[in-house]
Amino acid sequence: MSEIRFSGYGGQGIIRCGLITGKAVSLFDNKFGTMTQSFGPEARGSACSSQLVISDERVLYPYITRPEILVSMSQDAYEKYEPDLRGDGTLIYDTDLVKPKPVRDEIKYFGVPSTRFAEEMGNRIFGNLVMLGFFTAITKLVSPEAMKKALPGLVPKRFLELNIRAFDKGYDYGIELLAKEKEKPPAMIKPDEKPPVSKPKKRAPRKAKS
Amino acid sequence: MRKVKADPKGVLTGAHYLDGDFAIAEGGLAAGCRFFAGYPITPSTETAERFSERIPFVGGIFIQMEDEIASITALIGASWGGQKVMTVTSGPGFSLMQENIGLAVMMETPLVIANVQRGGPSTGLPTLTGQSDMMQAKFGSHGDYEIIALSPDSPQECFDLTIKAFNLAETFRVPVFVMTDECVGHMHEKVIIPPADEIEIIERKWYQGPKDKYLPYKPDKDLVPFMVKAGDGYRFHTTGLTHDERGYPVLNAEVQDWCVHHLVDKIRKNAHKIIELQEDQIDNAEVVVVSYGITSRVAIRAVQLARKAGIKVGTMRMITVWPFPEKRIKELAGKIKAFVVPEINLGQIGREVERCAFGQAPVIGVTHCGGWVHDPEDILKAIKEAVR
Amino acid sequence: MSREELAEEKNPMEDFLRMDRIPHIWCPGCGIGTVVTSFADALKKSELDLDKVAVVSGIGCTGRVAGYVKFDSFHTTHGRAIPFATGLKLANPELKVVVFSGDGDIVGIGGNHLIHAARRNMDIVVICVNNFNYAMTGGQVAATSPMGANLSTAPYGNFEYPFNLPYLVETCGATYVARWTSLHIRRVTKSIQEALAKRGFSFIEVITPCVTLYARRNRLGDGLNLLKYYYDQSEIQHGADTRTVGIDYQGKLIVGKFVDKEKPTFLDGMNTHLQKVLGEKYVPYGVKP
Numbered sequence: 001m002s003e004i005r006f007s008g009y010g011g012q013g014i015i016r017c018g019l020i021t022g023k024a025v026s027l028f029d030n031k032f033g034t035m036t037q038s039f040g041p042e043a044r045g046s047a048c049s050s051q052l053v054i055s056d057e058r059v060l061y062p063y064i065t066r067p068e069i070l071v072s073m074s075q076d077a078y079e080k081y082e083p084d085l086r087g088d089g090t091l092i093y094d095t096d097l098v099k100p101k102p103v104r105d106e107i108k109y110f111g112v113p114s115t116r117f118a119e120e121m122g123n124r125i126f127g128n129l130v131m132l133g134f135f136t137a138i139t140k141l142v143s144p145e146a147m148k149k150a151l152p153g154l155v156p157k158r159f160l161e162l163n164i165r166a167f168d169k170g171y172d173y174g175i176e177l178l179a180k181e182k183e184k185p186p187a188m189i190k191p192d193e194k195p196p197v198s199k200p201k202k203r204a205p206r207k208a209k210s
Numbered sequence: 211m212r213k214v215k216a217d218p219k220g221v222l223t224g225a226h227y228l229d230g231d232f233a234i235a236e237g238g239l240a241a242g243c244r245f246f247a248g249y250p251i252t253p254s255t256e257t258a259e260r261f262s263e264r265i266p267f268v269g270g271i272f273i274q275m276e277d278e279i280a281s282i283t284a285l286i287g288a289s290w291g292g293q294k295v296m297t298v299t300s301g302p303g304f305s306l307m308q309e310n311i312g313l314a315v316m317m318e319t320p321l322v323i324a325n326v327q328r329g330g331p332s333t334g335l336p337t338l339t340g341q342s343d344m345m346q347a348k349f350g351s352h353g354d355y356e357i358i359a360l361s362p363d364s365p366q367e368c369f370d371l372t373i374k375a376f377n378l379a380e381t382f383r384v385p386v387f388v389m390t391d392e393c394v395g396h397m398h399e400k401v402i403i404p405p406a407d408e409i410e411i412i413e414r415k416w417y418q419g420p421k422d423k424y425l426p427y428k429p430d431k432d433l434v435p436f437m438v439k440a441g442d443g444y445r446f447h448t449t450g451l452t453h454d455e456r457g458y459p460v461l462n463a464e465v466q467d468w469c470v471h472h473l474v475d476k477i478r479k480n481a482h483k484i485i486e487l488q489e490d491q492i493d494n495a496e497v498v499v500v501s502y503g504i505t506s507r508v509a510i511r512a513v514q515l516a517r518k519a520g521i522k523v524g525t526m527r528m529i530t531v532w533p534f535p536e537k538r539i540k541e542l543a544g545k546i547k548a549f550v551v552p553e554i555n556l557g558q559i560g561r562e563v564e565r566c567a568f569g570q571a572p573v574i575g576v577t578h579c580g581g582w583v584h585d586p587e588d589i590l591k592a593i594k595e596a597v598r
Numbered sequence: 599m600s601r602e603e604l605a606e607e608k609n610p611m612e613d614f615l616r617m618d619r620i621p622h623i624w625c626p627g628c629g630i631g632t633v634v635t636s637f638a639d640a641l642k643k644s645e646l647d648l649d650k651v652a653v654v655s656g657i658g659c660t661g662r663v664a665g666y667v668k669f670d671s672f673h674t675t676h677g678r679a680i681p682f683a684t685g686l687k688l689a690n691p692e693l694k695v696v697v698f699s700g701d702g703d704i705v706g707i708g709g710n711h712l713i714h715a716a717r718r719n720m721d722i723v724v725i726c727v728n729n730f731n732y733a734m735t736g737g738q739v740a741a742t743s744p745m746g747a748n749l750s751t752a753p754y755g756n757f758e759y760p761f762n763l764p765y766l767v768e769t770c771g772a773t774y775v776a777r778w779t780s781l782h783i784r785r786v787t788k789s790i791q792e793a794l795a796k797r798g799f800s801f802i803e804v805i806t807p808c809v810t811l812y813a814r815r816n817r818l819g820d821g822l823n824l825l826k827y828y829y830d831q832s833e834i835q836h837g838a839d840t841r842t843v844g845i846d847y848q849g850k851l852i853v854g855k856f857v858d859k860e861k862p863t864f865l866d867g868m869n870t871h872l873q874k875v876l877g878e879k880y881v882p883y884g885v886k887p
Contacts, residue, residue: 023227035398269881284685291689443649449673
């Protein structure tokens with residue numbers, strides 16, 4: 001079972017990320033994917049997230065508790081959700097929008113300039129698809145075929161091709177990155193950039209889990 | 211009772227990734243609902259949005275009314291106009307509907323209301339979950355009456371149970387509630403919508419006899435009267451007042467006794483046909499976890515852990531919460547050490563279990579006020595306490 | 599026996615009233631009964647298929663109308679006749695749906711539904727019998743009580759501004775608006791006839807004495823006198839600017855047909871709009887093939 005949180009700011013297509021991935025695993029990868037999202041009165045701009053539990057068996061507890069994967073597309077969202085990330089988890093982030101700090105030793109860091117890539121392709125709104133492609137390559141929790149099959153109905157018809165291209169861009173970048181890593185140990189963050197490690201924020205004993 | 215296949219026009223056959231709210235709308239369309247009157251309220255609004263998006267291609271009415279009072283009343287009117295009807299709401303809207311839920315009960319009008327529950331009282335927690343309208347569903351309107359309430363634990367069940375709700379509403383001429391909650395309503399999962407010819411629909415109990423002999427409130431053998439619709443020449447009358455078989459108001463104790471008993475009996479005496487429970491490993495159980503909706507799903511994890519620890523624990527998942535499975539609880543109470551009842555309120559259904567257990571087995575509630583679903587550990591703790 | 603003689607054998611109201619429910623509960627001198635007679639007369643003249651006529655009432659003295667008329671008839675909850683009628687009409691668009699209820703019901707507790715049904719141009723006829731008070735419950739102050747009138751919950755006189763109903767419903771979008779007193783029998787009949795023939799939201803206000811409560815409390819005389827008084831105080835002004843037709847205590851009553859215009863109904867609007875936007879994929883609703 002895997003717990004994943006996609007996060008960013010409202011308007012980046014963060015909920016869509018959860019929907020696409022959830023649909024992909026549930027309908028095309030023969031797994032169970034339960035997607036929930038944080039609802040607040042704010043519609044745009046503030047930190048937002050969608051959560052996904054992927055499992056080979058029926059998901060009983062629908063919410064994530066200690067996600068092992070955090071996808072961050074904004075600094076705000078990163079700071080808000082990073083303390084929940086499991087100690088041995090993986091952070092996947094937009095290198096232009098998120099500066100990871102503090103760096104936790106056991107966490108694996110994978111960055112992609114997803115928004116920049118999307119801008120280069122013509123529109124930053126495809127940033128989430130670049131990120132999903134990258135996420136798919138890095139985590140291998142879902143097949144790229146399933147992800148592409150999940151797109152119709154969740155992205156506008158006339159932009160389907162562009163979304164697929166954005167996905168491929170991120171996916172290829174991820175595969176390349178992994179190949180490079182095989183050659184040398186991961187050093188995504190330079191040691192001198194490493195700020196002092198602080199303890200994760202204390203949580204209220206009974207947190208609202210959404 | 212006439213069973214037919216679903217009208218394929220409304221059935222979106224296939225595998226979908228839907229949230230519970232959307233699945234309720236699809237369930238309604240599959241069941242043949244062609245009239246939806248509603249008012250936006252979090253966390254139920256998505257059902258109305260989905261219905262309004264889909265109905266133009268199916269043929270029917272979506273109307274956003276001026277409030278929930280208007281919504282439920284329009285449903286009653288539309289049901290008498292011959293349509294299958296539904297609405298969706300949450301706590302505050304459900305409160306506003308209560309008076310006319312009573313009217314629907316009194317006029318014996320088939321209709322379906324989905325309540326995507328949130329934390330209350332008052333505005334409470336619009337975007338966070340709760341199960342605190344369970345008693346209101348049963349007792350919210352004034353007077354003595356019975357209704358039917360179902361409680362889905364997933365988007366798939368939102369679809370399935372909405373169809374079931376329509377079938378029950380039509381069979382018993384009664385309002386049926388789909389009592390889901392924000393968690394299930396907003397949770398996306400795979401929903402399989404079968405082909406139309408695999409969906410069984412129960413048609414309204416239409417009257418077939420001679421026009422001048424029609425009595426809108428004369429109970430049939432199964433206690434449920436036959437129905438007609440406006441415009442077919444029956445020139446019938448119906449009222450929210452205490453009435454006789456003709457539907458004419460008669461305001462005295464004798465007719466009141468007949469009228470109210472009839473409303474109550476048609477559900478109570480048919481309870482065995484209505485109640486659906488899912489039981490697991492209940493035969494040798496020392497403890498039985500009784501739960502419904504999202505809580506019943508979360509509780510499974512606690513039950514698995516308890517069984518690993520060697521505790522004989524059974525589960526009773528109530529798909530039908532009202533009418534309440536009194537007999538079954540009574541039966542179990544004599545055989546087990548305790549009931550554990552987790553629910554997202556301060557013990558509404560737990561109290562009902564306690565009543566039926568009649569002092570033969572203690573009831574340990576695992577309760578909280580809403581805003582989150584249970585931590586399975588809390589339920590596990592209660593199970594352990596129960597066998598101690 | 600000639601046809602005429604045969605007809606004599608039958609009570610002229612038999613096709614319209616549930617004779618097994620007569621006598622009715624209304625007080626002698628009350629105007630509701632005459633409005634019901636006008637309604638029956640209008641239906642007779644309209645040649646509508648009476649099986650397709652449905653009457654919906656709320657609660658109150660006038661709310662009892664649904665119980666006496668021999669059509670598909672619905673006696674609903676207080677204030678909710680209009681949304682009920684909305685559902686009924688939309689579910690079965692062949693029906694001619696008439697809401698028959700009082701001022702307290704339609705504009706007091708049900709005011710929100712009234713303005714929205716008018717706004718939507720819902721294709722229903724609303725006959726609002728206005729007796730200036732809540733009569734069924736004992737003569738309490740209403741949203742229509744004239745200033746200065748004495749009511750059981752305004753025992754020192756009413757100091758609130760009342761609604762001007764024709765103005766209210768016209769501004770909300772009603773396509774037919776008329777006002778009469780219950781002694782304008784032929785005029786009421788004609789207005790109901792016109793409203794029945796119309797597609798759209800029609801509103802007919804009928805001023806009626808409440809003999810037992812409003813009249814007695816304000817010492818306005820007995821039923822017949824008050825009926826006559828309202829009639830004499832009326833001034834027919836067809837097409838009057840509805841802003842000017844507010845009612846003062848025992849003052850002049852401007853009556854007449856104020857509004858009669860054409861506008862697409864809710865269903866017309868829905869079908870036209872969705873057809874235009876969605877094209878052939880749209881499945882029209884309530885349209886005879």
